[in-house]
Amino acid sequence: MTGPVLAVDVGGTKLAAAVVEPDGTIAAQATVPTPVSPDAQIVAAALDNLVREVAARGPSRRLVGLGVGSAGPLDPLAGTVSPVNIGAWRDFEILDALRDVLPGRPAVLAGDGHCMALGEHWRGGYGDRSVLGIVVSTGVGGGLVIGGRVHSGGTGNAGHIGHIVIDMAGPGCACGGRGCVEALASGPMIAQWALEQGWSPGDRPADARTLAADARAGDRVAVRAFQRAARALAAGIVSAAALIDLDDVVIGGGVSGAGDVLFDPLRAAITDLAGLAFVRRVRVHESTLGGDAGLLGAAALALEAARA
Known part of the structure; x- marks a missing residue:
């Protein structure tokens, strides 16, 4: 399956999301500050609102996958994250929290550093x-x-x-x-x-x-x-x-x-x-890609999962 994907980048300072085309073009994106709160659901709600807003601004054809890069540690198989700098999230089920945005589409999770490295590798010519x-x-x-x-x-x-x-x-x-x-x-x-x-x-x-x-x-x-x-x-x-x-x-x-x-x-x-x-x-x-590197890496993983 080919088409654009939804990419998410979760960090201790900001939350970012983007719609990314298969060639790496970013069609829509937005960021919000990461809430400073001990309540896991307040942080989750900020992320959910952001992701839904960006998905709605993307291309009219259907998104084929979701890629999430997050600060860690994390468990990609369980779809959970426990970011050192987001104290409210411990074993937070981030993939389950976002699956309703793209029901029935593949969703993958990786570390934000992995996504940054992959984005730079993909678009930086390494x-x-x-x-x-x-x-x-x-x-x-x-x-x-x-x-x-x-x-x-x-x-x-x-x-x-x-x-x-x-x-x-x-x-x-x-x-x-x-x-x-x-x-x-x-x-x-x-x-x-x-x-x-x-x-x-x-x-x-x-x-x-x-x-x-x-x-x-x-x-x-x-x-x-x-x-x-x-x-x-x-x-x-x-x-x-x-x-x-x-x-x-x-x-x-x-x-x-x-x-x-x-x-x-x-x-x-x-x-x-x-x-x-x-x-x-x-x-x-x-970095030549700045804040887009992590989003592009998350997108690359989602594109790979959609093609599988």
Whole structure:
């Protein structure tokens, strides 16, 4: 079965949905903030309203499948998610909650990092190269595309680079661990560290975007905050490259919008930390698809399921 599909991207900061054509063209899309609530149904209602609105704005011909990318951990077979940064959802049955939007059509679930990596691989021209996609936002997610296919692992959670431990004495992480990449390099943690070091955003939001603007203006604490986060990301990337023999790393998510204040120290830290030649060859790229990467990856999975 061929035709457009409905793609959904669930994160701790925003919920997104799109109607995507088989060639990757986005026909309709919308986003809303992820509700901050302890009530699972409030978050679910926001997602349901968004998805139905976007589906109604899509092409008149019938949608053939649903693809959902979500922050994890998750269980793709059970269709449940327990996002670290959406506390209201624990073993939330996300596929069952959305099936009524497209009754009788295939529905698939994958990690948001997997979807981001697959979207970049599909539309970014990476061919048969092994790619690690990293989403740096409210959390730090990741996904692997090896041999042209998502490597999901035994439980569907492979690629969680944000929860590689890089500092055994490091800060606690939302996952319950300690010293994870996410605990040092997520947007909220970068801003928190800067505040603790004396950074003052004034009357602006105390977030990574404001901090990046100050780093570009030369604020010393802001520059150090991004250097610290970049080194944490570099440690995770070097570890992943040593384990998997990666060709490319693609970084997206809101924090990647910091640009050179993140990517320059990141590449320098990889050069400093990588010893083996096959690890040093990994190349780091900023996402060319921005916020659409996860939606396109979810769409690719839905298109594959519809053709099966």
